[in-house]
Amino acid sequence: MASTPRDRAPAWVLIMLAVDVEKKLGAFALNAQFESESGATVLFGPSGAGKTSVINMIAGLLKPDRGRIVLDSDVLFDGAARIDVPVWRRRIGYVFQEGRLFPHLSVRHNLDYGRWMGGHAAAAAAFTHVVEMLDIGPLLDRRPGRLSGGERQRVAVGRALLMRPRLLLLDEPLASLDAARKQDILPYFERLRDEAKVPMIYVSHDAAEVRQIASRVVRLDGGKVTATGGVELLTA
Amino acid sequence: MFELTPQDWTAVALSLRVAVVSTVVALPFGIAIATLLARKNFKGKSLVDAIVLLPLVLPPVVTGYLLLITFGRKAPVGAFLADYFGIVFSFRWTGAALACGIMAFPLMVRAIRLSIEAIDRRLEDAAATLGANRTWLFLTVTLPLALPGIIAGMMLAFARALGEFGATITFVSNIPGETQTISAAIYTLTQVPGGDAAALALVIVAVIISLAALIASEWLARRATARLHGS
Numbered sequence: 001m002a003s004t005p006r007d008r009a010p011a012w013v014l015i016m017l018a019v020d021v022e023k024k025l026g027a028f029a030l031n032a033q034f035e036s037e038s039g040a041t042v043l044f045g046p047s048g049a050g051k052t053s054v055i056n057m058i059a060g061l062l063k064p065d066r067g068r069i070v071l072d073s074d075v076l077f078d079g080a081a082r083i084d085v086p087v088w089r090r091r092i093g094y095v096f097q098e099g100r101l102f103p104h105l106s107v108r109h110n111l112d113y114g115r116w117m118g119g120h121a122a123a124a125a126a127f128t129h130v131v132e133m134l135d136i137g138p139l140l141d142r143r144p145g146r147l148s149g150g151e152r153q154r155v156a157v158g159r160a161l162l163m164r165p166r167l168l169l170l171d172e173p174l175a176s177l178d179a180a181r182k183q184d185i186l187p188y189f190e191r192l193r194d195e196a197k198v199p200m201i202y203v204s205h206d207a208a209e210v211r212q213i214a215s216r217v218v219r220l221d222g223g224k225v226t227a228t229g230g231v232e233l234l235t236a
Numbered sequence: 237m238f239e240l241t242p243q244d245w246t247a248v249a250l251s252l253r254v255a256v257v258s259t260v261v262a263l264p265f266g267i268a269i270a271t272l273l274a275r276k277n278f279k280g281k282s283l284v285d286a287i288v289l290l291p292l293v294l295p296p297v298v299t300g301y302l303l304l305i306t307f308g309r310k311a312p313v314g315a316f317l318a319d320y321f322g323i324v325f326s327f328r329w330t331g332a333a334l335a336c337g338i339m340a341f342p343l344m345v346r347a348i349r350l351s352i353e354a355i356d357r358r359l360e361d362a363a364a365t366l367g368a369n370r371t372w373l374f375l376t377v378t379l380p381l382a383l384p385g386i387i388a389g390m391m392l393a394f395a396r397a398l399g400e401f402g403a404t405i406t407f408v409s410n411i412p413g414e415t416q417t418i419s420a421a422i423y424t425l426t427q428v429p430g431g432d433a434a435a436l437a438l439v440i441v442a443v444i445i446s447l448a449a450l451i452a453s454e455w456l457a458r459r460a461t462a463r464l465h466g467s
Contacts, residue, residue: 059365060365061361061364061365086364086369087364087365088366088367088368088373089367090365091367092365093365093366094362094365096358098358100358100359100361100362102362102363102377103359103381103464103465104380104381104383104463104464113363113366113368113376114366114367116376117363117367117368117369117372143463143465145464145465159366160366163366163367
């Protein structure tokens with residue numbers, strides 16, 4: 001039976017992320033409000049719409065001029081109350097467009113990095129689960145410099161997952177890959193949504209790419225949210 | 237013909253000790269200053285930058301003189317350190333190490349600073365999202381990525397310390413067994429009629445040590461760079 005995208009988000013879930021931010025970046029003014037729930041929220045819009053700036057603000061890498069960001073009941077940023085939780089305390093996983101694996105560490109140590117920094121004991125079951133889900137077992141002892149683009153992105157996803165994030169941000173994670181590679185990796189993101197059950201914000205400008213993944217779509221254009229809804233918003 | 241006298245050996249051993257100690261002691265300060273200059277913008281930054289570079293452009297004798305009037309036995313800083321910590325620099329090998337460390341400092345800072353500036357800061361952002369606070373981020377990402385520059389900086393500092401002459405001899409004189417390094421010993425020998433033959437043996441030792449240091453640091457830097465790029 002075919003499921004509509006809205007069905008993918010469990011019905012019992014309340015709004016978990018509320019974003020209301022303003023930021024001037026040179027001549028560009030960003031002013032975005034949206035809310036998201038579990039499942040995958042796709043932040044969709046053309047290049048230069050401010051998508052990456054928005055998730056950088058959620059991650060804490062970019063400071064809004066004004067506004068409020070709340071995850072679950074945890075205030076991450078509140079300009080008026082002068083709350084700005086530092087990046088490293090937010091526990092928000094981030095998969096960057098270019099992977100950004102640590103070149104001096106093996107794949108295994110890249111995957112372990114978040115656990116080390118969080119001070120958690122080794123969790124063999126979780127590690128094996130993520131490694132199997134992403135098919136990166138044979139890569140564990142290699143260094144990132146020796147990986148293909150697709151392998152690198154899968155490792156980057158694994159690294160973000162193994163830090164046990166409350167929320168996963170994906171910034172055009174497939175942008176550097178060719179079409180065939182994209183089709184290879186997309187199923188992993190679906191498994192991520194359905195099996196790992198980590199809420200995701202997925203940034204993309206490619207409607208075809210995110211149609212399979214989106215539980216919910218937020219359209220961003222010229223620094224403003226122009227629509228929120230389901231996959232019907234995924235038009236060029 | 238190329239035999240070293242006991243006094244030569246003493247000078248060689250002293251030179252190595254002075255070069256190693258000055259390099260190792262200068263390293264944490266070098267990393268701190270290099271990081272500060274590479275990463276922070278603050279009032280008076282160009283002044284700090286200039287002061288760090290000063291020993292490179294000042295005549296070494298002037299640096300030695302400044303050390304003498306600062307760290308000498310009867311100079312303010314020197315007297316304080318001697319009375320409260322028992323650290324004496326004047327006419328001791330420790331003073332030679334201080335002079336060498338200060339002369340080598342600009343080269344060390346420059347090499348480390350360049351490698352820190354070359355680091356892709358987006359990797360540090362990635363580490364922060366993974367839960368690394370500033371200290372851990374520095375220790376697990378910044379420092380390892382700067383390692384080739386740190387090795388190069390140590391090598392330059394070691395070589396500079398080994399060759400230091402002017403500041404050292406001005407500050408702590410030329411006392412066999414205490415402050416007479418290879419350079420000072422060669423200088424002393426060449427001042428004596430017929431001493432150039434004896435000096436040749438020390439010259440050869442100096443060439444061998446420098447060459448060995450150069451090869452070792454090249455090898456280490458290649459290994460460190462290779463580690464960063466995949467193999």
